[in-house]
Every structure is written in structure tokens, then in C-alpha cells.
Amino acid sequence: MTGLIAATTSAADKRIAFRAGLTSGKIQRFPGAINPLTAKLVQEIGFEGVYVSGGAFSAGLALPDIGLTTLTEVTAHSAQIARVTDLPVLVDADTGFGEPMSAARTVTILEDAGIAGLHLEDQINPKRCGHLDGKAIVGTDEMVRRLRAAVSARRDPNFVICARTDAAGIEGIDAAIDRATAYAEAGADLIFTEALYTTADFEKFRAAVDVPLLANMTEFGKSQLIPAQVLEKIGYNAVIYPVTTLRLAMGAIEKGLRVIHEEGTQETLLDEMQTRSRLYEVLEYERYNEFDSGIFNFTLDRRQ
Ligand SMILES: C[C@](O)(C(=O)O)[C@H](CC(=O)O)C(=O)O
Ligand SMILES: [Mg+2]
Numbered sequence: 001m002t003g004l005i006a007a008t009t010s011a012a013d014k015r016i017a018f019r020a021g022l023t024s025g026k027i028q029r030f031p032g033a034i035n036p037l038t039a040k041l042v043q044e045i046g047f048e049g050v051y052v053s054g055g056a057f058s059a060g061l062a063l064p065d066i067g068l069t070t071l072t073e074v075t076a077h078s079a080q081i082a083r084v085t086d087l088p089v090l091v092d093a094d095t096g097f098g099e100p101m102s103a104a105r106t107v108t109i110l111e112d113a114g115i116a117g118l119h120l121e122d123q124i125n126p127k128r129c130g131h132l133d134g135k136a137i138v139g140t141d142e143m144v145r146r147l148r149a150a151v152s153a154r155r156d157p158n159f160v161i162c163a164r165t166d167a168a169g170i171e172g173i174d175a176a177i178d179r180a181t182a183y184a185e186a187g188a189d190l191i192f193t194e195a196l197y198t199t200a201d202f203e204k205f206r207a208a209v210d211v212p213l214l215a216n217m218t219e220f221g222k223s224q225l226i227p228a229q230v231l232e233k234i235g236y237n238a239v240i241y242p243v244t245t246l247r248l249a250m251g252a253i254e255k256g257l258r259v260i261h262e263e264g265t266q267e268t269l270l271d272e273m274q275t276r277s278r279l280y281e282v283l284e285y286e287r288y289n290e291f292d293s294g295i296f297n298f299t300l301d302r303r304q
Contacts, residue, residue, distance in 0.1 A: 004287055005037070011084035011114040015158035018088035018116045020050050022160075022190060022212040027232035032056050032260040034249065035114045038082040038283050039176040043113075050085055052078045053242035055129055056093035060246065066211050071106055079113035081212070086117030090162065095127050096120045100145045103155035117160025119214075120146055122167065122179065130166050130194040131221030134163070137166055140179050144186045151187035162214060164192035169222065173201055177208040184211040189296050190238065195222045202226065202234050212237040219247060 002008055009017075013254055019182050022026040030051040033039035039050045052217070055065040057077055063069065074091065082089040096103025103120055110118050121127065124136045137143075145162070150161050163183035166175040173196065180191045192197040192214045206213060217225055217237045231239050256269050 004291060006083045007086045011082070011111075011157060012090040012158065013114070014082075014086070014116045015160065016092075017158060018160050018267050019158055019189070021088075022237045027228050027231075027236060029228055030090055030238060030298060031239045032194070032240065032245055033081050033085075034060060034246050037083050037087045037282065038245050039081045039087075039089075043087050044205065044282070047087065049088045049090060049238075050081060050240055051135040051240045052081055052089060052091045053240075053246075054094050056243045056246040057092075059243070061284040061290040065129050067094055067190045068260075071102075071109060073111050076251065078110065078115055082114040082116075088160075089114075091118045091239075092242070093120055093291075094119040095125050096146055096150065100149035103146045105143065107159065108155065111156055111159050113160075117162055117190070118150075118160035119164045120150060121192070122146075122196070123162035129221075130164070130169075130224075131218060132214070133169075135166050135170060137170055140182050142297055143179070144182055147183055147186040147188055160189045161177075161187065161303035162192050163191040163196050166194045168193065168201070169195045173204060177205060180205070180209050184209065190214055190282055192216065196220055199226055199230065199234070202231065202236065203212075206235040214238040214240065214241055218242050219244065225281050226286070 028048040030294055031042050032051045032053040033042055034056055042050050054069065054074070057074060058065045059071050061069065078089060078091045079271050092108065093106050096106050100117040107118065122137045124138050130133055147161065147163055154161065165179045165183065167179050176193065180193070183191060190212045191209065194207065194216060196202055202215060213236050215226070215231050216223065217239055219225070228239055252272065257264065259269055260266050
């Protein structure tokens, strides 16, 4: 039964692994998982962690990424993902779901949900995707209050609090670096350098601060798609591919629906599908059968 239904690694151990990864010198790759099944594949393929994207979660609800989802919704979704993986899960907590006190509550609730870390961003509410124009950010002091509240609420000292700065696209990279320094002083364990443009920007950021850094390799955004090996050489500690699995899946879904609509059958799509047997393998279906026979292993005589 071990490892079926839920993964075996405790939340405490996942947080320890996350922290160890951040100081290992090896880049920690966190693809976004759109559901628990995807998280199982992320682990099987050998990544170091799982990311829960606010953009992908809201898009899955057919909503834009403008802070419409609630802490309760994000927590329920993230907890389902964390439950099935031995990997640390990093959750996009947007601006913390309210004022600094709400950010503090967000930390406790995500801790209870078995999450390894969250990121809070310095945008105003309502926030928007960091790769769009027209963003606005709160003052450094306001974000520092947000972070201090989050850090003070943490009960497991290994829970990772990541501060995201959206300042580069608004005030320039030097201002973003100043903010990152202030956020690290406020207790952030990791800095998410949102929407930098080129490799040179990532290099400049790395040279300027002495705190673990996270890169966002989202598609169709402002940043060049820099390979993980290059980011590692630059000295980045973590990278997310936040919306990639959603975009892959939605691309395939749209194409497939059009084929069925036009051809009246999905026959020509079969090669592109995950087969039933592969699905059952990922689900470890056979082990559930073994579990059942372990329980129902008695026989009844005629008098019972
Ligand atoms: C990382 C991000 O916050 C997310 O919600 O996944 C988004 C990603 C995206 O919209 O491509 C962001 O960068 O704001
Ligand atoms: Mg987001």
C-alpha cells in the first residue's frame, strides 16, 4: 500500500530537500503540473520539484490570471498535487490573497496543505501576468511588510518563502536588484526575478545579489527561453516552466477536437494519445489490485 493513493515523503522532508537543492549548485527544475497526474509524470521523469502556477490554474477555470481565484481554491488544488508527489511543491500565491496579515495566513494554510514553499509578488492587487505590460507594483516598504508577515507566520523553518519582484519591467533591472536585496533582508529565502529579457540580465542579477535565484521560463513572454544548463552556469538555483504542460495539453486538445469534428472519428489521433496501458502504469493500477486481494483474502464457509 505504501506510496499508493498518496506519496510517502512527509511535507517536512520535502521542504528539507527543497532547501538542500537550492544550495546544491545544481539547478532545481520545477515544471508546472496542471493536475496530480501530471505531477506523477514530473517525478517519474526526474525533475527536482513541482510548480503550481496561478496562471495555469486560473486558465483551467477559464479565467484570466488577474487574481480572481481564492486562497481556498488554490490550496485545495495544490494539496491534491502535493499529496501524490514525493517532490517539493512550490505554489504561486500571487500577492498573498490580501493585506500582509492575509499573506501570513496564506503561509500557515499552505504549510498545513503539505506545500514546500510559496512565492509572493510585489504587484498591486489586482495583479496580472508578469509578462504583460501595464503592471503596477507596491512600494518596497509595503512588500517588505508582506514578506515579514509571511516569514513570521511560518511554523516550519524549512518552508521556503520566495519573493517575486516584477520591478524589472517597470522600474528597470537596477531597481529590481535593490528590491531583491531588501526582500532577502526581510527574510525571503529565494528571489523570483520576473520578466528579465536576456541572458545578460540574468547574469547581472546573479552578480548583484547573494541569495538563491529563480528564473521563470514561460513561453510567449518577455524572457528568452534559456536552457537550464545555461541558467545553472549563470548561477541560478531554480527554474520554473509554469504554464508549459497546460499549453502542451491545450494545443493537443484543440487539435484533437478539430479532427473529431471534421473526420467524425479520433482514429488518426491514437498515436498521439497516452494509451490506456500507459495511463494505468502511471497510476500504478496493478498495485491497487494487489492491495484488494490482500484485504479480501478470506473465504467464507457455508454457515456464514
Ligand atoms: C509564473 C506565473 O505567475 C504563473 O502564474 O504561472 C505567470 C506565468 C505566465 O503567465 O506565463 C507569470 O509569469 O506571471
Ligand atoms: Mg502567477
